[in-house]
Amino acid sequence: MxxxxxxxxxxxxxxxxxxxxxxxxxxxxxxxGCRGRSLFPPAGTINQQQANAIVHDPYPLDDIGPSDLGARPPSYQQPVPEPVRNRLIPDAMPWLGR
Structure with a gap:
């Protein structure tokens, strides 16, 4: 038992x-719950994606290193000039005071 x-x-x-x-x-x-969105937010409109690609340019720059003519896609053959690159962040975030 x-x-x-x-x-x-x-x-x-x-x-x-x-x-x-x-x-x-x-x-x-x-x-x-039933969350219908993915983990990451959408990439944005075409104009927003292009602006991000200009700011965060992953291709080698001619004024920093050697020129690699075949690395850039046709629409990005002319990188942003250095004076413009130096102003991108300060102009986008003026509250930083730079």
């Missing part, structure tokens, strides 16, 4: 543990 009670207690413990896990999973799913 003692062995049967022990197995019933073990079963009850397993059922309670499983029920606890199920409740936690249900609450987690309910708390996250």
């Amino acid at each position: 003692h062995g049967i009670l022990k197995t019933c207690a073990d079963r009850r413990t397993l059922v309670m543990r499983g029920a606890g896990i199920a409740v936690c999973l249900t609450l987690t799913v309910a708390a996250t």
Whole structure:
């Protein structure tokens, strides 16, 4: 009789543990909701993407290093001149006082 009670207690413990896990999973799913957006925000309009590409130019610059004629796409053959590059951030964020 003692062995049967022990197995019933073990079963009850397993059922309670499983029920606890199920409740936690249900609450987690309910708390996250049905979020329809992806993790990252959209990239923006074409004009915003082009402005970002001009500010954050990933291609090698001719005035800093050697010229690599085939590295730039056709629409970006003329990089932004150095005086303009030096003013991009200060003009975009005048509150920094630079």
